[in-house]
Each structure stands twice: as C-alpha cells, then as structure tokens.
Amino acid sequence: MRNFNINEDPHRRYNPLLNEWVLVSPHREKRPWQGQNELITSEPLPKHDSTCYLCPENVRANGINNPKYEGSFVFDNDFAAMKQDEIIYEEDIVYTFFLAKPERGISRVVCFSPRHDLTLPEMEIKDIENIIKTWQKEYAELGAIKYINYVQIFENKGSVMGCSNPHPHGQIWAQSSLPTQVEKTQNSLKSYFDKYGNTLLQDYLKAELKKETRIVIENDHFVALVPFWAIWPYETMIISKRAFGRITDFTEEEAVSFATILKQLTIKYDNLFSTSFPYSSGIHQAPTDGNEHLEWHFHMHFYPPLLRSASVKKFMVGYEMLGESQRDMTPEKSAAILREQSNVHYKMES
C-alpha cells in the first residue's frame, strides 16, 4: 500500500463538461514505439498553387471560379453534409429502435488567407483578427436563420486529420439540432449555472489560474491551458476570462487578445516538433435558438493527435473505443512542455 501519487500512479480523471472519465497511465510514457509512422511533408509550399481549389481565382469542383479575394473568403461547401431542404416528416413512422429524424443545415468553407502557404501561426495578428470577424459574421448570419439552432466553427489541419488541402481553411456546419457533444456540454453548463450562479468555466478558470501548473498562455482576456481531463497528449482549451456565450460578444480588445493567443498557441504547437502541427480545433458557444443561455461560456478546443514526434501519433483505438479515452503523459507535464516552447516560430529562427 502506497499513498496516491497523481504524477506516477494510474488513475482516472473526471471531465465535468462531458460527464466522462479518462484513464491516465503516467508510468506508461516510456513505452517503445514500433507502430505506424505518419508521413512528414516539409517541402515549402508556393504562395499560389494553380491546382488548389481554394486559392483565389482558381476553379472549384463545381466549375465555379473563386474570386480574387484578399482577406478571408467563405463559400458553401460543394459536398455539404446537410441540405437546406425542408423535409416533411411524420413522428409516427418512428419505432423504438429505429429513431431517425431529418436534419437541415448549411456547410461552409472559410479560407483564412489568399496565401496558399500561410497557416495561423505565420499570419499577422491583424489577418487573424480578420478571420475572427468572418467567424463573427457567419455565426450571426447563420444563427439568424430561423431553423438554424447551432453553428459549429472548426478546423481540420494536416493530412493526419483528414485534411486534403494545405491551403489554410476551416469549416462551419450550421444545423437545426444541437450535436451530441454540444448537448452534453450544454447540460453540464446549465446544471452548474443553475446551482452556483457562475458559469462552470468561470469557476474552473479561477481554480486553474490559482494552480498555475496547467496554464500554457495567459493574456488580458484569454487563457490557453491543458485541461485537467485532457484526452489528447497536447490537447488545449482557450477560455475567455470574462463570462459570455458568443464570439459576437467580443469587445474590440477581446478580439485582438483572441487573435494574439491563437497565434501564440499555434506557434508553440509548431515549435514542439518543428513541424506544421496537425489538429482539429473548434469553438463551443451558445446555441442560436433565440434563448439567452447565460450558462454558456465561450471556449475553443484544440485536439492534436501527435504524441512524441512529428510522425508518431496517439491511437484512440480498441480500449478507447470500447472502454474510455486513455493517455500516458500527464496533462501537467504536457502543459509544462508547451509553456517552455519559444514564442518565435521555428521558421523565423532560421
């Protein structure tokens, strides 16, 4: 019998946003890796690629030409996962085990820059502010459509995340239902707010700022940290210091601070393995169902797959799919490693 040492002993941690657990096995970090290596492509990209369907003035799959855009550029996804059609649907065709409901929605692609070769960490703060403006505009416009109740802004970056084009871009899927993960999050936020009168993330952030160990970056308005319950080796969350629910609630200063922390965090990510760091990221914010949603607290998740080098990722497979998420290195250690990274992009150093 020994006393519990959270830095060394296997344990489970609780995620109060999703009401789920993660298995942490710190002692397993030293496992040798004999499995699959990811392909690393580090060839420099051209500023404009004539074969890229996202570059200005090029032709897309549907024959339409992109405009000669200068900042960001938004268009409807040519292969949208949802359609806008209104579907007649009778509840009584539903059986206990075969519950299906039509879903309406709009999928858009957001090009971050006309430059084929620039990613977030390499852009100017003012260019990132421009992307934030685009996100605000889309959230407001899509959210104003009567049947749209939720707007998911996200980015898949890197071929290991299924991204087929290195041109910097993200996506927006806006739809009538709350997706599963968002609904779970909302339930947790709501029951916390009803009980304590603060948002869950307001109190969580306060506790994290006091502890300091999991903080990666802090500025006047935002904090980037590795959550206590992170499942991916270098998972982070950006949380606003002020409690508000929507990207459209940003003050002008907050918009600049958010652009700054986005740049700084992605610089640290790139520097970690001297590679264009792959991830899926996305903003969780209040539904656009017309309700006030005081329980919501703006935040952005980063889920990066890499584990120990640019070519070795964490596999969320058998046990994780059937049992629960599992990680080796502790979130505290990941945070320390990220914090240590230079604030100057490695490409700028040389």
Added chain:
Amino acid sequence: MRNFNINEDPHRRYNPLLNEWVLVSPHREKRPWQGQNELITSEPLPKHDSTCYLCPENVRANGINNPKYEGSFVFDNDFAAMKQDEIIYEEDIVYTFFLAKPERGISRVVCFSPRHDLTLPEMEIKDIENIIKTWQKEYAELGAIKYINYVQIFENKGSVMGCSNPHPHGQIWAQSSLPTQVEKTQNSLKSYFDKYGNTLLQDYLKAELKKETRIVIENDHFVALVPFWAIWPYETMIISKRAFGRITDFTEEEAVSFATILKQLTIKYDNLFSTSFPYSSGIHQAPTDGNEHLEWHFHMHFYPPLLRSASVKKFMVGYEMLGESQRDMTPEKSAAILREQSNVHYKMES
C-alpha cells in the same frame, strides 16, 4: 417540401446503447477523395518471424522468453496501462474540478496462434474455438479477483489501428471501475430491462431480424449486423440470440457458432477490399462485480476505419470530435455490400 427519404436525405439516428446521435449524409457518398492514403503492405508474412516478440520461443522487451506455445498464449502486458498496486487514497483531497481516483488493473496480451502469418479469417474453426476458451478462462479468472469489476477483451488489428505487430493477438484490460462507454451501455441496458423485462438487445435483434436489411450473417445462435446507428462505414455488431450476459455462459454449441460467425464475418471483411481488413473489435459483457446483471446481453463490436478502399479511411475529426459522429453511406447499404461478399477468403480463391 418533400417527404423524408431515409436513403437520400440527411438525418440523425439515435443510438439507444450510448444515448447518442449520429449524423447520416447519404448524398455525400460521391465526394471525391484527395486526402491521405493509408499504406498498404501486402507482402506475405513468414510463419515464424525471429524479430517478432509474440512468436513462440522469441524474447520479449523485458528479456523473458515466450514458451513454445501451440494454441493461444497469454502474458501480462510489459507496458500495462494499469498497475495492481493498492493505493491509499483520501476522498478529501478531491476538489470540484480536479476529481481524480487511482485505478487498479491488469493488462494482458493474448496471442491467437503460434503462426505469425494467420489472422482470424484464415484460421480453422477449432483454432478460433480455442481462442474463445482462452477468453472464457481469462474473463473468469480475472473477474474472480476481488478488486476487478470489469474485463475488457479487445483486438486492435492493422497498423492504421495503431497495432505495431501483425502477429495475430488481442488484449485484455481488467480493472476496478466500469469504463465510460461500458457504464453508459449498462445504464441503457438497465433502464430498458427494468421497463420491459427483456434485454434491450433481445428486442432490438428481434426487430432487426424482421426487417432483414441490416443483417450480414445469421446462424443458429448469433447474428452479425450493421447497427441502425453505426458510425463507422462498415461497423458491425455480433449479438447472441439467447439473452445472457457473459462469454462464460456459452453452451458448447454456442461456442462453435460464435467461432463460426467470427470466421465468416472477418472473411467478408477481408474480401471487401481484398486486404487484411483493419479494425478494433471488442466484447461488451456483464461486469464482474458479483451482481447478477440480468440486463446485460452479450455482444461484440467491430469498428473498422476503412471507407472506400484498402487505403482510404473515414476520418473522425473536427465536426465529429466537437459535434457528433458523421457517416455518408447508410448502414443499410453497408450491410448489403458486406452480405454480398463471398464466404471464401480471397487468398483461397487464387
């Protein structure tokens, strides 16, 4: 306004086991693929590989020699995710947001065959029966340990599933807590059983056998089907016809039938893209906490990542991580495609 056509219109389906939804976008199936291709290795393997740490008589990382085993062979994982140590742990060190609990457990590796080059679909039925006997023995023995309340039997197959060694093997992680996915499943099974007096899967299977469209294989004691709420393109479930909770409840006939359906299903998988089909699979069964668990119904999940060829997988990324699982092809179509596959392994044809 049109009437809902579940084969063509985007919709969401409900998973009653996990209480989650999946977004289905059948019209998106024709999307061109420009993203990452997986590596295909089709070089024939030797029957014994002197560099393989799982082959009989070879040396493992910790210096121990494997015996000259003939059927299956089980050993404690040299890099186990949990430890058996009893940890002293005081509840009062827990704060609202920093909830962590030590977790005890045992991780084992199960070699399916001394032959380095044989996978389940290529083995004899009697050899698969032998693996089933090993699973039964492990479930019983590990489950009998006082602090072990759940035994997860699973297999990661293929480098795309993070499996570092082609030698046929699976794993067993036995632990004191119910992992997240299992606890969710148990809650669903329990509330259904309390309400209807049948197991959820007993009634679900009855409804599926009546519909026929999602059935892949049926024999006297088991059914392999693509669940109505499948998230992976070719996800399947093997469900026992009789309602029982544990692999140790098999009659002798059921053991033979289970071996047979395992072989047939994995043959169809291999034939689909003429490749050794990667997947994570695992058995969900009753906890080993000493309670009766009449609500549990034995089943096995197969989560294969491939989408449209041996080298193109489905990426569960941005929207899926932040929103909810999404699929293109309908489960009905996947089931029809799997059903059509020959029952003779493609390697035997030539």
